[in-house]
Amino acid sequence: MSEPVLSVRGVxxxxxxxxxxxxxxxxxxxxxxxxxxxxxxSGKTTLINCITGVLRPERGRIIFEGVDVSRMPTYRRARAGxxxxxxxxxxxxxxxxxxxxxxxxxxxxxxxEGVARAHAILASVGLQSRAGDPAESLSHLELRKLELARALxxxxxxxxxxxxxxxxxxPEIDEMLDILFELNALGxxxxxxxxxxxxxxxxxxxxxxxxxxxxIANGKPQDVARDPEVRRVYFGK
Amino acid sequence: xxxxxxxxxxxxxVAAGAALPHLVSNSYVFYAGFITLQYVIVATAWNILGGxxxxxxxxxxxxxxxxxxxAVFLFKAIAAxxxxxxxxxxxxxxxxxxxxxxxTLRIQGVFFSIxxxxxxxxxxxxxxxWSFIGGARGATVLAPAPVWFPSIVxxxxxxxxxxxVITVAVARWIERSWVxxxxxxxxxxxxAAECCGTPTLKLKLFAATVSGALIATAGAPxxxxxxxxxxxxxxxxxxxxxxxxxxLIGGTRSWIGPVIGALLLSSIEQAATVxxxxxxxxxxxxxxxxxxxVAAPDGLLGLFARRQNQGARA
Numbered sequence: 001m002s003e004p005v006l007s008v009r010g011v012x013x014x015x016x017x018x019x020x021x022x023x024x025x026x027x028x029x030x031x032x033x034x035x036x037x038x039x040x041x042s043g044k045t046t047l048i049n050c051i052t053g054v055l056r057p058e059r060g061r062i063i064f065e066g067v068d069v070s071r072m073p074t075y076r077r078a079r080a081g082x083x084x085x086x087x088x089x090x091x092x093x094x095x096x097x098x099x100x101x102x103x104x105x106x107x108x109x110x111x112x113e114g115v116a117r118a119h120a121i122l123a124s125v126g127l128q129s130r131a132g133d134p135a136e137s138l139s140h141l142e143l144r145k146l147e148l149a150r151a152l153x154x155x156x157x158x159x160x161x162x163x164x165x166x167x168x169x170x171p172e173i174d175e176m177l178d179i180l181f182e183l184n185a186l187g188x189x190x191x192x193x194x195x196x197x198x199x200x201x202x203x204x205x206x207x208x209x210x211x212x213x214x215x216i217a218n219g220k221p222q223d224v225a226r227d228p229e230v231r232r233v234y235f236g237k
Numbered sequence: 238x239x240x241x242x243x244x245x246x247x248x249x250x251v252a253a254g255a256a257l258p259h260l261v262s263n264s265y266v267f268y269a270g271f272i273t274l275q276y277v278i279v280a281t282a283w284n285i286l287g288g289x290x291x292x293x294x295x296x297x298x299x300x301x302x303x304x305x306x307x308a309v310f311l312f313k314a315i316a317a318x319x320x321x322x323x324x325x326x327x328x329x330x331x332x333x334x335x336x337x338x339x340x341t342l343r344i345q346g347v348f349f350s351i352x353x354x355x356x357x358x359x360x361x362x363x364x365x366x367w368s369f370i371g372g373a374r375g376a377t378v379l380a381p382a383p384v385w386f387p388s389i390v391x392x393x394x395x396x397x398x399x400x401x402v403i404t405v406a407v408a409r410w411i412e413r414s415w416v417x418x419x420x421x422x423x424x425x426x427x428x429a430a431e432c433c434g435t436p437t438l439k440l441k442l443f444a445a446t447v448s449g450a451l452i453a454t455a456g457a458p459x460x461x462x463x464x465x466x467x468x469x470x471x472x473x474x475x476x477x478x479x480x481x482x483x484x485l486i487g488g489t490r491s492w493i494g495p496v497i498g499a500l501l502l503s504s505i506e507q508a509a510t511v512x513x514x515x516x517x518x519x520x521x522x523x524x525x526x527x528x529x530x531v532a533a534p535d536g537l538l539g540l541f542a543r544r545q546n547q548g549a550r551a
Contacts, residue, residue, distance in 0.1 A: 054428055078434040090429035092422045094490065103422045104433035106415035154434055 304456025334449020375467030488538025
């Protein structure tokens with residue numbers, strides 16, 4: 001692996017008596033396409049929330065591009081280059097599609113450049129025709145695209161895509177994967193969390209499987225898929 | 238509306254306000270005008286936190302009361318002129334907004350609203366027990382004769398007009414800046430806004446401070462206007478209800494919405510005051526509010542936009 005863009009060191013997060021993330025260590029290389037799988041409740045989203053700062057881990061460190069961001073608030077991590085999408089799309093209702101993108105762009109571009117950049121990003125994800133429409137009028141696929149577009153507007157170096165393909169049809173999954181491949185080709189490191197196995201194995205160079213807050217397998221997708229422990233907890237055999 | 242046009246419009250309003258006392262002798266115009274302008278300030282300032290950021294503040298009465306009693310304090314302590322009373326009220330209101338925000342803005346939704354409601358009761362209790370500013374008996378403030386204006390009420394009317402113009406200008410500036418987008422984003426979803434780089438807590442504190450400072454200025458000219466103030470009316474819960482009702486009636490998404498709501502509500506109240514018992518005012522506000530929540534949940538602006546969209550589709 002190249003020099004890690006993200007290093008997670010001994011991160012632990014507990015909710016009352018439940019240990020959601022148990023002393024996890026994880027490195028993600030610059031430009032890597034990493035997939036994280038695991039059954040519901042295995043700690044995937046909690047780990048992401050710790051990386052992005054939405055949750056404060058009980059202990060451990062998050063190092064992004066050589067800087068310890070463990071104590072940084074979420075907005076500063078976002079400005080440092082960590083962007084994410086949410087499992088359930090969270091559009092900024094009451095704003096147009098293009099205004100949704102201007103929220104993160106306000107912190108990275110001047111006003112005029114921001115509007116031009118927002119339209120360019122919308123074109124790259126196929127939403128340019130909906131730029132002026134209210135965000136709440138978008139279809140499910142369009143909302144997923146808006147989530148991605150808004151994350152891209154923050155000019156990230158690391159994008160965490162949390163179940164961006166949930167609820168999409170096969171052609172829509174292909175469309176979403178194409179967008180993610182293009183982003184990665186532009187140099188954005190991507191961590192993908194997904195339950196749709198054929199999509200995540202197609203996308204990822206490396207796969208990590210989590211169970212009860214721990215990483216139980218870490219390697220090439222085909223090796224992880226064959227791992228007996230993974231098959232036991234994830235595939236039920 | 239361009240900034241130039243808005244600027245010229247604002248100057249024209251201020252100039253007309255300065256000329257009016259020399260053209261109109263009926264003092265009722267200035268009494269009614271003061272109340273209307275006070276409503277414009279309260280509604281517009283409340284909307285900065287309640288409308289743009291979506292944090293419903295039930296404590297507007299506390300801020301108006303604080304403005305009133307800051308003015309009383311400064312008058313009694315150093316015989317401060319009105320402009321200094323207004324500045325003092327703004328500083329006190331801003332500090333209270335910041336403090337309230339720091340303590341309560343981590344709480345979301347209904348819990349925040351309940352916390353702000355308690356603020357009015359706390360301040361009322363403090364004032365009732367502070368004899369220097371009149372305590373429960375109230376305080377008499379005899380304003381010195383104004384220099385250029387024919388009467389004290391016309392002077393207070395003009396000062397409140399200037400404050401209303403400043404408040405609307407501040408709200409309009411926020412609406413056209415990145416601050417509005419940040420507030421609107423956190424109103425829609427705080428976590429997603431934060432993940433987009435929006436400093437949600439800082440923005441909320443900014444909104445609470447500005448909103449608090451401006452609402453308090455609405456109270457500052459009142460002691461000169463009424464010459465007697467007492468805690469019961471200064472911290473009345475009617476103000477809290479009106480502060481909420483006016484932006485909801487006009488529309489919370491733009492600075493013009495609260496202005497329309499304030500003009501409408503104050504006109505209805507003025508009409509009710511001279512035709513039916515004043516106790517019915519609150520009932521009227523309640524009925525108007527219920528009517529708008531049911532028929533036009535996005536206020537008059539939302540209703541107008543919806544009609545326009547329907548017209549465009551037809």
